[in-house]
Amino acid sequence: MFKYIVKKILMMIPMLLVISFLVYYGLQLTGVDPINFMVSPETLSANADNVEALRESLGLNDPMIVQYFRWLGNCLRGDLGYSFDGTSIGSIIATRLPYTIELAGYSLFISAIIGIGIGIISAIRQNGIIDYVGRVLAVLGQAVPQFLVGIILIQIFAVKLGWFPSANRVSPDAQSVVADAFFHLFLPVLTLTIGMVAVLMRYARNTMLDVLNSDYIKTARSKGIPEWKVYIKHAFRNAMKPVLVILVFRIPMLVGGSVVIESVFSYPGIGLTMTNAITSGDYPIVLVTTLIIAAVMLICSFMVDVLNALLDPRVRLGE
Amino acid sequence: MKKKIAVLLIAALTATLMAGCGGKKGADDGGSTKTAASGTSGVLELAITTGDGSSTDDKIPTPWYNRTMATNLMFRSLFIADDTLTSVKPDLADSYEMSEDGMKYTITLKDNLKWSDGEALTADDVVFSIETAQKAATVNSIYTAAFKNISSLSTADNVITIDMTTPYADMLNVLGQFAILPKHSLEKVDPLSIDTDAFWTAPVTSGMYALDELKVGNYFSLKQNENYEGTAPEIKKVIAYFVSDYVTAAQSGKADYVFGNGADFVEAMDDLSNYDAHKIDVLFYKYFIFNMKGIDGNENEAMQNETVRKAIIEAIDRATLATLYPNATVLNSGVPNENKAYNGFEYKYDEEQAKKDIEASGYDMSRPVRICYYNNDQTSIDLINTVVYMLENIGLKTESTLSNDGTTDLFTTRNYDIGFKGKSSFSVNEWYTEYMSTDALFANIFGGDTAFDEEIAKLTQTGDPKEQEEILTNLQNLEQEKMYKVPAFTVGTMVYTSDKVTLPDDVKFCNPLYNCDVDFAAWTVK
Numbered sequence: 001m002f003k004y005i006v007k008k009i010l011m012m013i014p015m016l017l018v019i020s021f022l023v024y025y026g027l028q029l030t031g032v033d034p035i036n037f038m039v040s041p042e043t044l045s046a047n048a049d050n051v052e053a054l055r056e057s058l059g060l061n062d063p064m065i066v067q068y069f070r071w072l073g074n075c076l077r078g079d080l081g082y083s084f085d086g087t088s089i090g091s092i093i094a095t096r097l098p099y100t101i102e103l104a105g106y107s108l109f110i111s112a113i114i115g116i117g118i119g120i121i122s123a124i125r126q127n128g129i130i131d132y133v134g135r136v137l138a139v140l141g142q143a144v145p146q147f148l149v150g151i152i153l154i155q156i157f158a159v160k161l162g163w164f165p166s167a168n169r170v171s172p173d174a175q176s177v178v179a180d181a182f183f184h185l186f187l188p189v190l191t192l193t194i195g196m197v198a199v200l201m202r203y204a205r206n207t208m209l210d211v212l213n214s215d216y217i218k219t220a221r222s223k224g225i226p227e228w229k230v231y232i233k234h235a236f237r238n239a240m241k242p243v244l245v246i247l248v249f250r251i252p253m254l255v256g257g258s259v260v261i262e263s264v265f266s267y268p269g270i271g272l273t274m275t276n277a278i279t280s281g282d283y284p285i286v287l288v289t290t291l292i293i294a295a296v297m298l299i300c301s302f303m304v305d306v307l308n309a310l311l312d313p314r315v316r317l318g319e
Numbered sequence: 320m321k322k323k324i325a326v327l328l329i330a331a332l333t334a335t336l337m338a339g340c341g342g343k344k345g346a347d348d349g350g351s352t353k354t355a356a357s358g359t360s361g362v363l364e365l366a367i368t369t370g371d372g373s374s375t376d377d378k379i380p381t382p383w384y385n386r387t388m389a390t391n392l393m394f395r396s397l398f399i400a401d402d403t404l405t406s407v408k409p410d411l412a413d414s415y416e417m418s419e420d421g422m423k424y425t426i427t428l429k430d431n432l433k434w435s436d437g438e439a440l441t442a443d444d445v446v447f448s449i450e451t452a453q454k455a456a457t458v459n460s461i462y463t464a465a466f467k468n469i470s471s472l473s474t475a476d477n478v479i480t481i482d483m484t485t486p487y488a489d490m491l492n493v494l495g496q497f498a499i500l501p502k503h504s505l506e507k508v509d510p511l512s513i514d515t516d517a518f519w520t521a522p523v524t525s526g527m528y529a530l531d532e533l534k535v536g537n538y539f540s541l542k543q544n545e546n547y548e549g550t551a552p553e554i555k556k557v558i559a560y561f562v563s564d565y566v567t568a569a570q571s572g573k574a575d576y577v578f579g580n581g582a583d584f585v586e587a588m589d590d591l592s593n594y595d596a597h598k599i600d601v602l603f604y605k606y607f608i609f610n611m612k613g614i615d616g617n618e619n620e621a622m623q624n625e626t627v628r629k630a631i632i633e634a635i636d637r638a639t640l641a642t643l644y645p646n647a648t649v650l651n652s653g654v655p656n657e658n659k660a661y662n663g664f665e666y667k668y669d670e671e672q673a674k675k676d677i678e679a680s681g682y683d684m685s686r687p688v689r690i691c692y693y694n695n696d697q698t699s700i701d702l703i704n705t706v707v708y709m710l711e712n713i714g715l716k717t718e719s720t721l722s723n724d725g726t727t728d729l730f731t732t733r734n735y736d737i738g739f740k741g742k743s744s745f746s747v748n749e750w751y752t753e754y755m756s757t758d759a760l761f762a763n764i765f766g767g768d769t770a771f772d773e774e775i776a777k778l779t780q781t782g783d784p785k786e787q788e789e790i791l792t793n794l795q796n797l798e799q800e801k802m803y804k805v806p807a808f809t810v811g812t813m814v815y816t817s818d819k820v821t822l823p824d825d826v827k828f829c830n831p832l833y834n835c836d837v838d839f840a841a842w843t844v845k
Contacts, residue, residue: 036726039457042742042749044726045759046460054456054511085375086515092377095535159570166571167562168537266369266563268376268536276369276376281724 005306012298019294020287021068027283028064034084035060037281058084071284084282092273092285093292099169100262100269104254106189111196112247116240118197119204123212123239124231134201141198146257150191150264157187167266188265192257196250203246208239241311249304252297259293363820363844365389365559366574376561377535378519382498383458386834388576389559392541393524394498397426397445398491400835402599402827404745407495408836411440411525413477421486421782428477433546434501435529442474447502449481454510461745464752464779465493486780488787489746496745496833499525527552527839536561552840569594575817575844578831580810582698585645594815598646601830602744604653605644606806607632607737610764614734621682622736628802630676631688631737634713635706636668637807643698643705646811652795653750655809660747660791664799673713687716691735693725703739730760738764741810743832751775751794754803765803819845 035055036044044051059067074081080089122131158166164187165171174180211217212235220234221227255270262271270289277285365388369376374387382390397415398407409415413429432440449472452462470484483490501523508516520533527549528541541557560573566587568574579585580603588594609628613619621627641647654661677684688710692703700721707717720735722728729738744750753761754771771794778790798804814828821843829835 030723031727032724033727036724040460041726041730041760042460043456043458043463045761046463047456047458048759050454050456050463050511057509057511084515085378086512087375087377095377099536154567154571159567162571165573166567167573168560170534170537172532172534172538172540172558263563266561268561272369272376272536272563280375 001309005302008302008305012295012302015298016291016295017072020072020291023287023290024068024071024283025064027286032281033060034058034281034283037279038084071287080288081284083277083285084280089284089288093270093288096268096270096273097292099267100255100258100271103185103188103192103258103262103267103269104251106185107192107196107254108247108251110189111193111200114193115197115200116204116243119201119206119243120208120231120236120239122201122205123208126209131205134205138198138202141194142202146191146195147260147264149194150188150261153187153191154264169268184267188261188267191261191264192254195257196254199250200243200247204239204243207242208235211235211239244311245304245307248300248307251300252293255293255296361554361844362556362558363554363842364573364575365557366562366565366568366577367559368565369561369563374561376537379522379530379533379539381514381519383452383455383462383514385459385832386496386498388831389539389541389557390498391526391834392528392557392839393522393526393530393544394500395525396495396497396499396834397428398495400492400495400829400833402829402835404495404829404833404835405492407491410495411445411499415491417491421488421490421780422483424479424481424483424490426479426481428479429548430477432525432548434503435524435544435546436501437546438501438503438523440499440501440525442477442479444502445479445499446472446474447506448497448499451500451505451510451513452497455513456511457514459496459745461489461493461749462497464749465490486782488779488782489748492746501525528557531556550840553843554839569815569817572817575820576814578812578814580644580646580812581696582643582645583696585813588813588815591815593818595818597814597816597828599812599814599828599830600648600655601809601812602655602747602750603810603812603830604650604742604744604750604806605647605739605808605810606742606804607635607739608729608761608764608804609737609802610729610733610735611766611803612733612764614732616733616763619733619736621686624680624682625802626676626680627682630673630680630682630713631710631715632666632802632805633669633673633676634709634715635807636709637666638668640702640705641808643702644808644810646813647808648811649808650806652798652806653747654791654795655747658747658791660788660795662792662795662799664795666799666805670709670712677713677715682715684714685716687718688737689735690717690719690737690739691722691725691728692719692739693722693728694741695721695723699739706739726760730763733764739807743830745830745833747791748775748778751778751798754794754798768801768803770801771797821845 035051039051055061059070071081080093082088083092118130118134122134125131154166157164164183169184171180217230217235220230258269259271259274261267262269263275266272270292273285274289277289367374367380367387367389374380380387380390382394395411397410397412399410400407411428411432413427415424415426417424428442434440449466449469452458453466465487468483468485468487469481471482473480504518504523505513505516508518522530524530524544527544527547529544531540531542533539538558538560543551543555560568562568565574565577565579566584569577569588569591577588589596609622610619611623637649641649648656650656651665652662690703690706692699703719707719710717725740729740751771752758752775754765755775756762756767756769756772774790774794774797778787778794781787781790812831814831816822823838823841826837828837
């Protein structure tokens with residue numbers, strides 16, 4: 001097991017390198033000149049010499065492969081480089097990533113409680129009112145795009161009712177840090193949570209139903225074990241193993257989903273930074289933020305493998 | 320072993336969630352100094368949009384590219400313009416003199432000017448700013464075009480002398496936009512990266528306001544500048560939020576002043592009963608350009624045929640296209656129709672004549688006319704679809720391409736026949752300088768025709784209104800004869816102010832991308 005984990009971790013390094021190269025190459029293939037996002041055609045025309053000096057100073061005249069390896073070398077020395085607007089990417093990540101982790105973390109936590117809770121109740125009370133309502137909501141939650149949910153929530157709760165802010169993470173006039181955080185996080189967290197709850201609810205319901213119909217549950221019941229004990233001790237624990245795996249597997253999707261949600265809510269996390277960087281052709285930021293999302297994906301995939309092995313004795317990693 | 324790994328995994332997951340909970344603190348570290356929170360009563364709220372890539376949310380918008388309301392409140396110029404941007408009065412300057420031949424400007428600064436950090440604002444700051452702008456890359460082209468005519472700058476006490484190599488008619492108007500920056504804060508910064516320097520996270524300012532707090536990704540707030548020598552503004556505090564779009568910010572009451580010209584924007588803002596609309600005529604041209612040079616400059620014989628270009632323009636009903644925009648005015652040259660210098664010529668929409676002309680031109684009708692455009696808003700897409708329909712009505716085949724890098728595609732790759740683009744001009748002169756045979760971009764598609772050069776040179780130099788009128792008439796005749804580019808219309812901008820704001824009676828707004836006197840000191844907010 002230990003060997004397997006070390007091997008997996010070591011394998012992530014070449015995978016990240018390959019991903020970084022592909023992203024770098026892909027960005028170059030778009031043929032978009034970052035300078036054209038920094039200055040207007042009028043400035044480009046009137047100020048050609050200075051713009052050319054700027055292009056040279058940013059290293060944009062070098063061949064793609066030279067630019068890539070220069071970037072990679074700097075990264076290996078712990079320097080993530082600078083965005084085209086002159087900000088250290090390290091400081092951008094340090095400032096923005098906690099916001100995204102905060103958003104994804106709360107969404108994961110709340111959706112796990114609500115999704116699993118409703119899923120379990122739906123399975124126990126199969127074909128009851130909660131089950132029907134839950135199933136309809138699950139279909140809706142998965143069918144409606146998250147950005148649309150976000151826009152609708154903004155229109156209702158921020159614009160019409162004025163209960164929550166429509167943008168940002170911090171208010172200048174906040175009296176309480178906790179209340180300020182609650183008000184700013186409520187709508188984006190709710191948006192991410194709705195989609196996530198729908199998935200977890202359906203999955204928890206189905207696995208719980210499978211478990212409840214299994215032979216060992218029938219045996220437990222026939223032995224006269226109280227029903228609540230059957231649900232909690234025998235069914236719930238076993239049903240949760242695959243749900244936990246799904247939960248971990250959804251983390252990258254939460255981080256990826258935040259790209260859209262942060263833009264909708266002007267929430268200053270990695271996602272918004274990435275969107276703005278794409279809009280303004282800021283390759284260095286696009287590259288690093290894409291790599292972060294890829295790294296989260298790889299780590300979670302690895303965690304799923306290990307979790308599977310831990311939860312299911314039949315799985316033997318590395319054998 | 321499995322248990323240990325399970326504990327480790329759970330710990331990792333918990334740590335991730337805990338890190339999330341600690342996000343606020345980490346984010347605070349990214350900002351600057353925090354002052355005591357205050358209520359928003361009497362606070363002017365602005366919105367800075369980052370969704371279009373024109374501003375970043377980690378620093379204050381810089382004033383050397385586009386001016387914004389927030390930067391106008393922080394940075395001053397030697398002069399300040401009126402709403403037409405064609406007349407100025409002293410601001411940092413106390414007085415000025417221009418020699419009769421326009422070759423020398425002598426400008427005297429006001430006494431006892433100070434920066435927000437208490438340092439003296441001197442003539443050296445003015446000279447430093449102009450010299451730095453000459454070496455900078457990301458500055459508005461109006462400064463580059465004006466300052467390249469300066470031969471020398473000198474100072475004596477608080478007097479600045481600017482000597483010119485050639486007169487530049489717009490010099491005072493340009494100086495009315497050019498923000499003076501503090502030499503003592505920026506003299507060690509490379510001019511090429513001046514707009515990205517850390518200075519913009521804690522700028523030293525000369526205007527009514529100074530930075531109070533910058534909260535990266537969220538907002539920045541301004542407080543009154545104690546060292547401002549003029550009348551203190553009524554509004555004690557200004558907050559500018561970084562937002563993705565103006566409309567949502569306005570709908571949720573977080574923007575007391577917004578502007579725009581898009582159909583969607585105007586429609587949404589007009590629906591808000593708590594906003595007052597102010598219509599502004601600006602020189603924002605929407606126009607067609609013909610690519611005479613072809614792909615990679617290998618000549619485009621089809622568009623070099625004057626009759627083909629004439630037929631295409633006759634086939635396009637520009638008045639119909641103008642209805643797609645809320646405040647569009649059809650025009651027939653770079654000179655607006657109401658301008659005294661307008662020569663009265665009109666491009667006529669005539670589908671039948673267009674059919675005859677395209678037939679007479681010998682154009683190969685199996686060859687599609689390629690249209691390139693780069694604005695991806697729905698109005699632009701609708702407009703191009705309408706143009707396609709109109710051209711197909713005269714029997715032409717068409718292909719339209721939405722470019723994601725307009726500058727490269729229009730001026731370097733050049734794989735198109737007709738380009739559709741926009742241009743926000745400071746003055747009419749800017750429209751015509753695109754015809755210069757030396758223009759680094761337009762010469763690539765117009766072919767470097769020298770026919771315009773002499774008249775344009777005279778236009779940029781003369782300050783005499785009669786002479787300007789005559790030159791403009793000549794240039795209009797020339798551009799209508801050559802038809803390298805054809806204006807469709809100008810799009811007016813709408814400024815919206817919320818009903819929380821009380822404006823002085825006689826205030827007039829100018830193009831919001833520039834600075835003019837809006838008597839801000841007298842503004843009040845409920």
